Amino acid sequence: MHQHAAQTLDEAFERLHRTGSEFDDGLSNHGPMAVESLVHAGQWEAVPAWLDLYTPRLDPAVRPTERIARDAWRDALGDRARDGDWIALFTDEIAEQSWRDVLALWWPRLLPGMPGGATHGVIRVGHAVRALLEAGESPIRLAEFAHAMAYFASSNQPLPELPRLAGGRSPFEALDAVPPLPIGEKDHISRRLTFLAEWDEWLTPTLSVGPVGTPEEAEALLTDTVHAAIRLYLRRGHGSGVMNVHGVTAPSAVLRVLPALPRELWIPSFTAAWATSSAVFAVYMGREDAGEAPAPASDxxxxxxxxxxxxxxxxxxxxxxxxxxxxxxxxxxxxxxxxxxxxxxxxxxx
Structure with a gap:
């Protein structure tokens, strides 16, 4: 990464770390994810001006209140009021060991709760990890990793426990078979997701992918999941132009994290990402295919x-x-x- 681009990214992260992970009663702070996307795409010179427009809407960072005991972390999982405590915990963790070791320890603990916070926790982690892999370590990039992992923890909300994947469909075939949530059942995402547990019309296509035998298969299937999801957004994203974005960007975030994970975590990573993408589209996508697709950008x-x-x-x-x-x-x-x-x-x- 260009030196000036990396410096711009660090300055943006430092500026955003004075703000909270959420604002306006539960909306996610997308600033760290968006600026990393812009820098990655070579648009780093536009970052300060974009932040000037974006940051005035944000709330101050949540202050720590009580230390999270490392043998009692489950008690604080999914508690958004303790985001500051989680930041303190992960700051301590990365001061004592490498960020990759922290990721390897905490990723399987947090992975089941990927849908929480409308998937923004895992998405922020994906951007933080890509920044570390591409630009290398710096104190600010490590701090962003701590903030991202903290949000993944404080916003954690698991999907209903699913049986093992046991079908033979590709992600393209299976995602196309996922039905939209019945009319009349729509509500906040956390309540929509709980409906899926007993809904066979969703469970059947979701479980029809797999089984996955090797890490390489998991990576290939996750790659296909991201591809299938962005194609489904083109057809059914109109159900909620904003919320269906997360059916694409959540599995994409997991794919970006894979290179930093031990290979034995690749299969559960695919499984969680696949189920989450399927769930998001089930509860937000349009009921009918859209009309003619817009012309693509030139590149x-x-x-x-x-x-x-x-x-x-x-x-x-x-x-x-x-x-x-x-x-x-x-x-x-x-x-x-x-x-x-x-x-x-x-x-x-x-």
Missing amino acids: ASNAMERALAHGDEHAIKLADTAADVYARSGDTRALSAAALSLELIAPFKG
């Missing part, structure tokens, strides 16, 4: 330029994942999905 760089001009943090993050999918597959539908998000999501001008 991934142009897709991010359009998202930056639009300004919304969700559009920026979707363009970031669209660029990844397009680079891997050459599928221009990924860029069309990014273009669609600009139509479905209101522009942000501060």
